[in-house]
Amino acid sequence: MIVGEELEQLRLLLWNREDxxxxxxxxxxxxxxxRQWVDRASMNERERRFFDHLVARYGRGVFHG
Known part of the structure; x- marks a missing residue:
C-alpha cells in the first residue's frame, strides 16, 4: 500500500523514508x-478505521502502545 494524505499520522511517521x-x-x-506520537483522538475518520483494522487483524485486538 502507498501511504497518502488521508493517513496523516502514519505519513508523518514515514518522514525518514523516500518510499x-x-x-x-x-x-x-x-x-x-x-506510540508516543500517535494520537488516535486526532486521527481523521478514515485513519481511525484503518488503525482499528490493523489492531484487530495484526495486533489481535491489542495495541502495544
Missing amino acids: HAITEEEALALYEAN
Whole structure:
C-alpha cells in the first residue's frame, strides 16, 4: 500500500523514508514503535478505521502502545 494524505499520522511517521509503500504489518509496527506520537483522538475518520483494522487483524485486538 502507498501511504497518502488521508493517513496523516502514519505519513508523518514515514518522514525518514523516500518510499511510502509499506505493508499493513509494517504500518502497525510503525504506529506501535512511535506510540508516543500517535494520537488516535486526532486521527481523521478514515485513519481511525484503518488503525482499528490493523489492531484487530495484526495486533489481535491489542495495541502495544
